[in-house]
Amino acid sequence: MSTSTQHQFRYTQTPSKVLHLRNLPWECSEEELVELCSPFGRIVNTKCNVGANRNQAFVEFVDQNQAISMVSYYASSSEPAHVRGKTVYIQYSNRHEIVNNKSPGDIPGNVLLVTIEGVEAGDVSIDVIHLVFSAFGFVHKIATFEKTAGFQALIQFTDAETAASARDALDGRSIPRYLLPDHVGSCNLRISYSAHKDLNIKFQSNRSRDYTNPMLPVNHSAIEGAVQPTIGPDGKRIEPESNVLLASIENMQYAVTVEVINTVFSAFGTVQKIAMFEKNGQTQALVQYPDVTAAAAAREALEGHCIYDGGYCKLHLSYSRHTDLNVKV
CATH class of the missing domain: 3.30.70.330 (RRM (RNA recognition motif) domain)
Structure with missing residues (x-):
């Protein structure tokens, strides 16, 4: 079947001055619909965000020929209709006017x-x-x-x-x-x-x-993350110390909760606050001590340490640029 016949075949519906648009971006605005359709004629009514996924709409032209010209244009164009980069499918509606004007x-x-x-x-x-x-x-x-x-x-x-x-x-x-x-x-x-x-x-x-x-939980986009280390004259990393540690947890075969983190880190001093979040699919935690000494001791002892035997839930620790976490109780 040639392309021209395919197009004719697709549009054997009865023409109407109301067009039905499908596959629109979610919560597509009336302005976006008007921008797409107004080159073909005067629009008298629209109904946006129709359907279960709110990605369909109806547009009513003042005259049926204007609706026909839009359908014909996209039926014969090599470039489909687009809104926000999504291909929009256009067909005649089986209704001949849009009754409910309440968008x-x-x-x-x-x-x-x-x-x-x-x-x-x-x-x-x-x-x-x-x-x-x-x-x-x-x-x-x-x-x-x-x-x-x-x-x-x-x-x-x-x-x-x-x-x-x-x-x-x-x-x-x-x-x-x-x-x-x-x-x-x-x-x-x-x-x-x-x-x-x-x-x-x-x-x-x-x-x-x-x-x-x-x-x-607090998400990483609200947290600046760890301090970028500076390199000393001997080529080794010098990290500004902090009373807050950023812990990344590798190979999580078991759940690591705030309680688990508290138990592990409390061995080195009073844990004041903990914030857990996901970053790039990895679980991370910020752990706040009252002072740098406790944080340094915990970092020294726990870096590379596994919370569970068998290499599970391995900790990687760095200093955070935070000094006081904003954890809502």
């Missing part, structure tokens, strides 16, 4: 989707976001990420009423200047509702926080 962003919920315009990801810290939105009620969780739309945050409140009061007060406003770095100009907030009800936060980090679960 998910208009349906009230307890989670807000906040786009922070005019900033890079590192410009607005998660603590600043928390401070701004806490003025309206208890913030349960925050997750931040970068999308083509810009730097975004999902902010979870107790209920839709609290979220609505924050949205009404802050949508279109700017984060106060004194909370931002000097190089940032204006910083507008665009706020809609998210379809999420409960965010799944696995780690406390500089990108995500769960304020309801202080026992959550």
Whole structure:
């Protein structure tokens, strides 16, 4: 079957001025849909984030011929339709108009989707976001990420009423200047509702926080890691000593818990704090002693030591640049 016949065969559906788009990026925005479709005609309605995976959408043109021209263009083009690098499949819808004009962003919920315009990801810290939105009620969780739309945050409140009061007060406003770095100009907030009800936060980090679960492990992205050693005149490494050790655990055949780490390291002094996290698929722990002497003794004795017989759970230790861990009790 030649390509032309294949294309004809694929599009034997009845034309409609409503197109059905599949395989879109997750939580694709209305702006992205309009950008893709508007070259072919005037769009009168859209319905985003449809389907179980929220990766389908409907777009309604003012005139059926405009929808036909879009389908025909991509049917004969060697370059498929793309949004954020994903190939989008376009076909006629079996509906002839979009009835429900309420996009998910208009349906009230307890989670807000906040786009922070005019900033890079590192410009607005998660603590600043928390401070701004806490003025309206208890913030349960925050997750931040970068999308083509810009730097975004999902902010979870107790209920839709609290979220609505924050949205009404802050949508279109700017984060106060004194909370931002000097190089940032204006910083507008665009706020809609998210379809999420409960965010799944696995780690406390500089990108995500769960304020309801202080026992959550701290992720490596929130921790600078170990000090880069300097090399002495004899070619050997000189590491600045610290009262906090960074322990990497190799060959983990058995679970290593905070309790296990505490038992092993307590032999050398009082262990004040422990933070465990995953980095590049490896379990690591930060262990804080009251002073450098205890940490140095532990490092000397435990480097290369296995927690369990048979070479299991081998410890590699270095000094951390931390001196006081921020572990939420």
